[in-house]
Amino acid sequence: QQQVKQSPQSLIVQKxxxxxxxxxxxxxxxxxxxxxxxxxxxxxxxxxAIRPDVSEKKEGRFTISFxxxxxxxxxxxxxxxxxxxxxxxxxxSPRGGGFKTIFGAGTxxxxxx
Amino acid sequence: KAGVTQTPRYLIKTRGQQVTLxxxxxxxxxxxxxxxxxxxxxxxxxFEYFSETQRNKGNFPGRFSGRxxxxxxxxxxxxxxxxxxxxxxxxxxxxxxxxxxxxxGEGSRLTVL
Numbered sequence: 073q074q075q076v077k078q079s080p081q082s083l084i085v086q087k088x089x090x091x092x093x094x095x096x097x098x099x100x101x102x103x104x105x106x107x108x109x110x111x112x113x114x115x116x117x118x119x120x121a122i123r124p125d126v127s128e129k130k131e132g133r134f135t136i137s138f139x140x141x142x143x144x145x146x147x148x149x150x151x152x153x154x155x156x157x158x159x160x161x162x163x164x165s166p167r168g169g170g171f172k173t174i175f176g177a178g179t180x181x182x183x184x185x
Numbered sequence: 186k187a188g189v190t191q192t193p194r195y196l197i198k199t200r201g202q203q204v205t206l207x208x209x210x211x212x213x214x215x216x217x218x219x220x221x222x223x224x225x226x227x228x229x230x231x232f233e234y235f236s237e238t239q240r241n242k243g244n245f246p247g248r249f250s251g252r253x254x255x256x257x258x259x260x261x262x263x264x265x266x267x268x269x270x271x272x273x274x275x276x277x278x279x280x281x282x283x284x285x286x287x288x289x290g291e292g293s294r295l296t297v298l
Contacts, residue, residue, distance in 0.1 A: 104285040115189070115275050115289030116228070161228065165285055172241060173287060175220075175228035 076164050078176025085152055086184050093147045093179045095162035100143070102164035106173075107136065107147050110159045119160070120147070152183045187212065189278050189290035197296045203264040206293045210257050210278030216240075217259040218287065219251060222273040231274075234259055235281075263295075271297045 077096045085091045095105075103124055108116035122129045122136045122145065129136045133150040149156055159180050165173040190209040198204050210217050218233035230243040234253035251261040257278075263270055273294050277287035 106285060106287075108287075108289075113291065115277075115291045116287075117289065118286050121285065172233075173230070173285075177227040 076162060076174050076176045078162050078179060080179060081177070082180040082182075084182045084184065087153060089152050089183070091149050091152055091156075091181055091183075093160055093162065093181075094144065095146065095164075095176050096142075096144045097164045097174075098143065099164070099166070101166045102174075103167045104165045105136070105138065105145050106163050106165075107134075108161045108163060108175075110161065110178075116161055149181075152181075154183045154185045157182050189276055189288055191274075191276050191290035191293050193293055194291065195294050195296075197298060198266050199298050200266055200268060202266050203262065204266060204295060205260055205262045206274055206276075206295075208259045208261075208276030208278075208290060210259070210276075211288055214278035214280050214288070215257050216279045216281060217253055217257065218277045218279070219259070219261050220275045220277065221245075222275055222292070223271075228275070231261065266297045268297050271295060 079094050083091050106121035107119045109119045110116040120131045120134045122138050124140045127138050135148040138145045159178045161178045162176040163173050192207045216235045219231040221229045231245055232242045232251050233240050237253045248264045253259045273292040275289050275292045277289045279287050
């Protein structure tokens with residue numbers, strides 16, 4: 073019940089493509105769903121986050137789609153660029169518990185120039 | 186504003202030794218959490234400290250321990266090192282325990298030979 077399942081494990085797209093990364097959770101106590109971006113040699117950095125009271129959130133070229141009934145959420149990267157090549161982690165945390173954040177296994181994205 | 190600082194960045198130890206890793210959180214942040222990152226297991230929660238008290242602990246053996254000082258700096262210790270302890274150890278700070286956003290350091294990469 074504490075797992076967050078992320079897919080795919082890796083993804084290769086052409087520049088300008090729209091990679092989509094999917095995550096699913098089981099615990100309905102989760103109420104904060106962030107995505108983190110990690111470049112080699114760096115720690116993860118918060119990219120965008122959503123709470124379950126909205127179905128979609130956009131920040132620049134990054135969009136989270138959230139389906140509360142299906143307990144799924146996904147990250148879309150519009151007009152992807154080579155600089156977006158990184159590992160992306162979805163995560164979920166319960167109300168009042170940032171330190172209890174559970175991370176997905178990660179998706180390694182490569183955007184071809 | 187300085188970010189999360191972790192030291193040392195890289196270290197090599199042999200089986201049976203012990204290691205201490207240090208983390209200085211962002212100024213004003215009182216919550217520090219530790220994660221172990223490995224290619225096979227992703228980001229695994231170790232423990233979290235707030236106001237010098239351990240608030241939550243992940244599913245790791247007792248060889249893994251930590252503490253937090255009055256200035257919010259934190260250390261984690263791994264005793265009797267095993268080969269499987271080789272990993273990137275990430276520290277994350279947040280303003281409070283209820284804050285969803287985690288700010289990660291660049292990690293300490295431990296290799297156990």
